Amino acid sequence: MLRELKKRIYAKLQRFEFFARVFNTLKRTPTYAVHWYLLMLFGLVIVLTNVGLAWFVFSDASNTGSTLEQSVIVTTINRDELKKVLDIYRARVTEVEQLQAVPPRIVDPGR
Amino acid sequence: MVAASIAFGWLFAEVRSTVAHVKLSTEEAQLLVIKNAHTQTVRRVVRDTQKEREELNSYFVTEEEIVGFLERIEKLQAQTGTRIDIRSVGVGAPVDKDELITPLLLTLESKGTFQDVFYTLSLLEALPTALTVKSARITQNPTSLVWEGSFDVAVIKVIEPEDI
Numbered sequence: 518m519l520r521e522l523k524k525r526i527y528a529k530l531q532r533f534e535f536f537a538r539v540f541n542t543l544k545r546t547p548t549y550a551v552h553w554y555l556l557m558l559f560g561l562v563i564v565l566t567n568v569g570l571a572w573f574v575f576s577d578a579s580n581t582g583s584t585l586e587q588s589v590i591v592t593t594i595n596r597d598e599l600k601k602v603l604d605i606y607r608a609r610v611t612e613v614e615q616l617q618a619v620p621p622r623i624v625d626p627g628r
Numbered sequence: 629m630v631a632a633s634i635a636f637g638w639l640f641a642e643v644r645s646t647v648a649h650v651k652l653s654t655e656e657a658q659l660l661v662i663k664n665a666h667t668q669t670v671r672r673v674v675r676d677t678q679k680e681r682e683e684l685n686s687y688f689v690t691e692e693e694i695v696g697f698l699e700r701i702e703k704l705q706a707q708t709g710t711r712i713d714i715r716s717v718g719v720g721a722p723v724d725k726d727e728l729i730t731p732l733l734l735t736l737e738s739k740g741t742f743q744d745v746f747y748t749l750s751l752l753e754a755l756p757t758a759l760t761v762k763s764a765r766i767t768q769n770p771t772s773l774v775w776e777g778s779f780d781v782a783v784i785k786v787i788e789p790e791d792i
Contacts, residue, residue, distance in 0.1 A: 593673050
């Protein structure tokens with residue numbers, strides 16, 4: 518039963534040029550060498566599985582930064598605002614000096 | 629085979645925890661670097677603006693300067709030729725959460741000619757101090773015909789950190 522299934526699969530794969538070439542090579546290859554090839558294939562599968570697993574598990578290890586940047590945004594002294602406020606007070610100093618030198622002339626509305 | 633699988637699993641878990649630890653340490657180091665850079669920036673800004681900040685401080689009234697400030701207002705009498713009385717002095721609600729900045733609420737009265745009372749108001753408004761005139765009423769006494777000004781003024785009073 519199993520042998521029959523193997524034969525069918527073999528016959529179907531033989532139709533493809535690639536598999537036909539592989540099977541031909543295997544026929545010409547000594548049995549002990551095939552074992553080594555199978556072992557190498559097995560090793561390759563294990564290595565690829567490891568690499569895939571590691572990539573999946575450690576992929577988020579390099580994702581840092583955005584939350585850090587957000588957590589340290591702190592306001593400092595705004596020089597423009599400071600200058601603006603100082604200019605207002607400096608203007609007041611000048612205004613007081615002008616007022617002290619020349620008092621405003623206002624007409625008394627009661628007269 | 630089983631032993632190798634167990635060893636592999638254990639090693640994988642070890643590497644995983646080490647990577648997590650390294651990641652955490654890297655994040656902490658990055659945070660410290662950013663914080664340090666930020667602190668340096670703040671220190672530089674504070675150092676560079678010291679002169680301006682001192683000038684700005686001079687426009688605010690501190691606890692010790694309240695009496696001097698009130699005397700300064702009373703001295704305006706000589707300039708304006710009116711009588712200035714400080715009717716009331718009060719303290720408003722703190723402006724900041726540390727309660728270092730509070731408005732000092734004053735009610736001033738000025739009596740004299742209309743021009744002198746108005747002059748007093750003009751000088752008060754222009755005083756180079758963190759002062760705002762909240763309301764001003766200028767009325768004339770019907771019998772004496774003297775003009776009376778009543779001004780509600782708010783002055784920003786600050787408590788300097790060394791006073792705390």
